[in-house]
Amino acid sequence: MSENGLASRRGKVLTTDTMNPSVKKVEYAVRGPIVQRAVEIENELKKGAKKPFSEVIKANIGDAHAMGQQPVTFFRQVLALCSYPELLNSPLFPEDVKSRAGRILQSCGGGSIGETLQFCVRQDVAQYIKQRDGGIPCNPDNIYLSTGASDAIVTILKLLVCGEGRTCTGAMIPIPQYPLYSAALAELGAVQINYYLDEENCWSLNIGELRRALVDARKHCNPRVLCIINPGNPTGQVQSRKCIEDVIRFAAEENLFLMADEVYQDNVYADGCHFHSFKKVLFEMGPQYSNTVELASFHSTSKCYMGECGFRGGYMEVVNMDSDVKAQLTKLVSVRLCPPVPGQALMDLVVNPPKPGEPSHATFMKERTATLRSLAERAKLTEQILNTVPGIHCNPVQGAMYSFPQITIPERAVQEAKEKGQAPDMFYCMKLLDETGICVVPGSGFGQKEGTYHFRMTILPPTDKLKILLQKVKEFHMGFTEQFS
């Protein structure tokens, strides 16, 4: 190398000044500074540090297995056989487990789950959707498998992004939202259009607010897509059928592409609440809607009674998508090769679980029911205990896996947070973590009305632990309020 060459190497090629500016704008609070602090505290505890608690409780992420939920036996038995087909000869497994594993292996060209199986899964997904939606047809050609739902959501947003300045694609997202949406929009350089959920009415979606947000946005961008999360994350509401109809009508009138994030479709707990898929409601509204409104809806293996976050299984169904765009979508997903095959296999089992009369059916139903019943109990418990705390107000957790209570933060604490350069609810959550070991995510990471403060806490800890945790939150909040009043 020449002297000259060495001299020309003035510094790093890649610095925060010279990196992709869109990536810098990405925020993702669910695994942000609060989680880094949680990991630090865990390490301090391991090294024998004395704290007023003995473990960090991660109520920040919706990972059910991490909180002790057991996997569904049938799913895992089939996956074990797919991994190691020698077990097909073992007497340890029921016949239906073996026949399922055999079917999945056969769908893989070479008989190994080392490769794609796609087609059989897409057919089974279509069958599941048809049955879920009371017989409304579903075409396997409209099903795209994905690496969890996140992957599919980002892919659809990516297709929709174009233009600059006033013609730049705008995407309407709920506030509070799951921050995948804001992160993806920042990365793609699209405009985020906030519509606020109505906290006073149990986080319901209000069409007037949708219209306000849209009219405002049209002044500076081109709104093209409306994102819905139902049941809601982080807000836990379940949309009524009437509300879904209104949203579909609104999308039709305003020429918006609909994205329905329905990953919590089995997680509905409150009396009188039911899950209605956007697809079903769309089709029941008649051909003037079902033949025109473009819809992508998303599901995954990570939530519901399964909780299999690690397998990254997912799918989306697209309805009324232009056929040339579908060809572009197919091309785009091909570049990334296939979604993980164990996740595909798991997705297949989720959409096609054991049937009555099959050997695994009773156990499957028992496990599924127990998990959903226990989640419903924990949802109720969370709401009840939090609402006993002066200065905390928690809406009913109608569905999904989170509570998102509003917290009153005394003015003096708000001031102290500002002096530290922290959002007030980040200040609150950091203190909660340091004093109790409980890790929750500040509401500012999801978005909230100016001047209000919240945190997101999962309902996933086991009931006994959850009671203790909620009691600790209560004591912390009362102490915090006293300290800063």
Next chain:
Amino acid sequence: MSENGLASRRGKVLTTDTMNPSVKKVEYAVRGPIVQRAVEIENELKKGAKKPFSEVIKANIGDAHAMGQQPVTFFRQVLALCSYPELLNSPLFPEDVKSRAGRILQSCGGGSIGETLQFCVRQDVAQYIKQRDGGIPCNPDNIYLSTGASDAIVTILKLLVCGEGRTCTGAMIPIPQYPLYSAALAELGAVQINYYLDEENCWSLNIGELRRALVDARKHCNPRVLCIINPGNPTGQVQSRKCIEDVIRFAAEENLFLMADEVYQDNVYADGCHFHSFKKVLFEMGPQYSNTVELASFHSTSKCYMGECGFRGGYMEVVNMDSDVKAQLTKLVSVRLCPPVPGQALMDLVVNPPKPGEPSHATFMKERTATLRSLAERAKLTEQILNTVPGIHCNPVQGAMYSFPQITIPERAVQEAKEKGQAPDMFYCMKLLDETGICVVPGSGFGQKEGTYHFRMTILPPTDKLKILLQKVKEFHMGFTEQFS
């Protein structure tokens, strides 16, 4: 919905005219029109159509299991136990399999592979790299797990993209290339800078050509990154140590970020060829390089003797990356949650296989050796038979999983292809598929010197089948030449 509303819905929201223009520019030949035609033919065969062949042989994708390669027993046994931990009590499995599965499950917070395990894998990867590279240290903090190598490659390119017009990031890629690179650059809106590999010298990389490409590119963009694929895809060359040193010196002089795609690191067949990692060579060149040159290198579970494409396991190591950029990288990958956990577990087993003395060691070594030996045999066979065909010239397949022979296409065939609006090698490959059932990818999908034609064919079919396949290619080529002469 108002009449007005209905009238306003003039057409689809998302059409090829209104979609993301960068996505439209993406091309991915490996699963392009040739594969769609192959699927059509398979369906025709299923329906009883009469063809001069009875099956389609997919020599287009590097999926070893699809071509009949058996999975490594140890890997699959451990994965089965991780899926269904009840099997830990079964006498069917050797002790080292059980202890490995136990270790992986323990690394998962809740004891289920339904969630992230990351930390233990990153430590094991660092240990593997250190051992592979003769003791050069590797810090687990520099390891990022990924969903196959593709995911990590796109992520690094994404970090590097910024600017517009003359300041827009340019990325140097080999031609021929694996089309993930061109696809990712198109999608990200970066400038693709082609440097041509030297076909006359066994597809070697020539520094003069690198310099030519760089100087040209500086006239219209900002070249910041140099991508290397070693062993080469689709070209099968293995870089010499001297060449790697030259490339590193070039990157240092010209201030380029290095990306080394090393997913075929165990696939080296030719006498006298060895795999040298960029990391190792960089560190052996001394601190003036090892302390400055920014490098990201990539590996996965999909190739080598493993061939586990479906698990989407992978990692990258970053060296000399700015610490603030690393924080941005960590944030970016967190948004997509974790790579598939079964893939992480598999990656862990790949970097930490059975050791001598452990019960599974002998079988593991036998399987690994047999696979690599057979691939070496098939590499040789492919080169030899193709070179017996007048009008086909095939460089030695020194490594990886593909041959990329140059084919002479008669002028009359070139004309006929042009009339059909097809690239001449696409015309050739379509005819090959229609007449023989053999599916290969036209060279134009990877890039090639103007006026030359190639195809990429995997060496993955079992030896007996490969011989028949090569014989058929020979006959086809001779017939094709005669027909169009």
